[in-house]
Amino acid sequence: MDDLDILVQSHLFSGIEPNDIEKMLICLSAMRKEYEKGEMVVCEGDSVNDIGIILKGSARSTKLSITGKQIIVSLHYPGGYTAILTAASGKRKCPMSVQALESLAVLFIPVRNVLSRCKKLCIAHEQLLLNFFDSIAERALELHDRNDCLIMPTxxxxxxxxxxxxxxxxxxxxxxxxxxxxxxxxxxxxxxxxxxxxxxxxxxxxxxxxxxxxxxxx
The missing domain is CATH 1.10.10.10 (Winged helix-like DNA-binding domain superfamily/Winged helix DNA-binding domain)
Known part of the structure; x- marks a missing residue:
């Protein structure tokens, strides 16, 4: 499965034709980056200005407790995001780290380019914007599900x-x-x-x- 197939199936580009996605990636100044197993994609406390979509491999989000214990927050697979909530929040620092569990490829899209009004006024960009807000809500609900496990007493x-x-x-x-x-x-x-x-x-x-x-x- 190539990168475009992953993007077609991702929530961010839902409802957008493959040909339009390829054109939008140029307009959005998207950049593909690869990581080795164990390499950090984002470190806790980093500023995040890009939406990261995993194209290949898997990663995990972790957070250090006050005692220094590493807690796994979530796992990420192709089509999933890295630190999308932090990217959407503006000036907040990332509250967790994202680490590659294997050879990893991530597509980074500057969030300002997603939020900016398209100069061509294309319908595809309007759909992208709707998908972006939908993705934020989806990620927030995933963390809510994660919290359901943590608050259980036994x-x-x-x-x-x-x-x-x-x-x-x-x-x-x-x-x-x-x-x-x-x-x-x-x-x-x-x-x-x-x-x-x-x-x-x-x-x-x-x-x-x-x-x-x-x-x-x-």
């Missing part, structure tokens, strides 16, 4: 909240999550050993079944 509640959300999105009872145990513990902000113990107990209680990162809600 590890069991956190696991069930997360798995229920993933199963609902996948419309399936059996899902493969994008985490190993260490990453899952980081995402739920719990101790890894405690998480493993609780997963085993939940399996014995007949709530879930799992093998590695494949889970079934019973």
């Amino acid at each position: 590890i069991r509640d956190k696991v069930l909240t997360y798995l229920t959300k993933v199963c609902h999105e996948s419309k399936a009872r059996i899902v493969r999550i994008p985490f190993n145990r260490e990453a899952m513990a980081g995402y739920l902000n719990v101790d890894r050993s405690a998480l493993s113990r609780e997963l085993a107990q939940m399996k014995r209680d007949g709530l879930i079944d799992f093998y590695k990162n494949k889970f079934e809600l019973l």
